[in-house]
Amino acid sequence: MRILCCVKRVPITGGRMVLTADAQAIETKHLGFTISPHEECGVEEAVRIVESGGGEVVVLTLGPEEAAEQIRDCMAIGADRGIHLVSSEEWDAQATASAIAEAIRGEEPFDLIVFGNESADAGGYQVGIRVAYALGLPVVTGLKGLTVEGGRARCEQEVPGGRDVYDVPLPAVVTVKEGLNLPRYPSVPAKLRAKAKPLEARAVERPASKLEKLRLVVPEGSRKQAEVLGEGPAAAARVVEVMQQLGVA
């Protein structure tokens, strides 16, 4: 199996959203970076499939120079090789999907192309689906379960009250959700091995955005002044009074 995982570098936002002075981005001076949680599970799943049946896991990202760090992180949990489309600008979903589809066309065909269900930051819910259309492949989204066997994928999509099941032929595009598996922590030797794995970087030019970000805004009224009911176990009586007032106890 040849599997491609598409990932996106995003900041680890912590407790408060602070914007840059031009309101174009989150202030990341004091923040670390990661990939979206859904994507971590996508990479883990791809690595498990290849560990049990052989093949190759390739990781692709579109992002700034620094996003090489995230490709190396994916290599540390078992991806074999990386493709980095380098651009320091933020791309809209349509342009992102076009660039990814173009990069995939230049590669040996993949059996499975894996995305996160939606990115942690922009949350556009569409890049994987657009790539599937560009390549003429079937796509199933929101997977919490995946079994690949005999050239087909059994996909379990999370829906209210359970999971809907799809059975699609490979090659296919899937988008996955956190909970699909519990991703491993990379070992130190695996992190060292990751540094030596092949990573190909290509500069890409951003086309004009059709969904054009103008500015970011921290929502108003998102901070409250909590009523302190007390300190330590002595507060329990007040807590129960509040529960009774709220009609839940």
Added chain:
Amino acid sequence: MTLVFVESADDELSRQALTLAQSLGGDVRAVTVDGAYAPAGWAAAIVEAAGSDDIVGPGSDRGNEVLAHVSAQLDLPFAANVSEVRGDELTRIRWGGTLLEEARLHGDRKLLTAAPFAFAPADAGDVTLLEPSPGNGVQVVDHVAPDTGGKVSLADAKVVVSGGRGVGSAEGFAILEELAALLDAAVGCSRVVTSAGWRPHSDQVGQTGTKVSPDLYIACGISGATQHIAGCKGAKALLAINADKEATIFAHADYAVIGDLHEIVPAITAELRKAKNP
């Protein structure tokens, strides 16, 4: 004119999407699609029924999926989870609603989903049932339901007792389970807890877990990362129990108790028992 894809006439998020559609001005028509769910086939039916109209859907997983298929079929931009439209400009949510983006949608036709709980629900009126197009053959062939063991689900619970890093271990959740049982509540947790393997991911409340809207959310030993707030900000009331009085969670809380949850949670349980059996 705007065509609205509704999951059903009484679906809450679909009714909110109708309100977004009405805010665009012009006539609004509600449609849904018959038969087994087939994303590409449903989208094709909606594209055909819409003609050159704008298309709006609910900000649910299914609504976002159908609209993404619609946008791919039409090769038009699609703005997911929109909370306001002003001409060709709009506001949409990012980071699970903890950040907003103001954006310009280029082109004459709008493809949008409505951010959950950004709009009051409207009456769906007559909903036209569309026949699905053949699409690409990708459709739901089976459904599996988890065994909840008769417990109230996280998404439906009126009270959620949720634990974070401060709980300290998988075993530490026993005191939360005990309190939850008394309140007919579901037990939730933060992402740190599922990543550590203390609880299954199905218990996770957050941007990448379950989004809950109980009458009371009790956050025990949870620091209040945006990832978690995105999942619990729909709660009508939030009680935070945390040893660190500077914890971010208190900025999102209606009620605060400061101190060690390992002492406070059992004390609340005991007090509740007393109140129930005086």
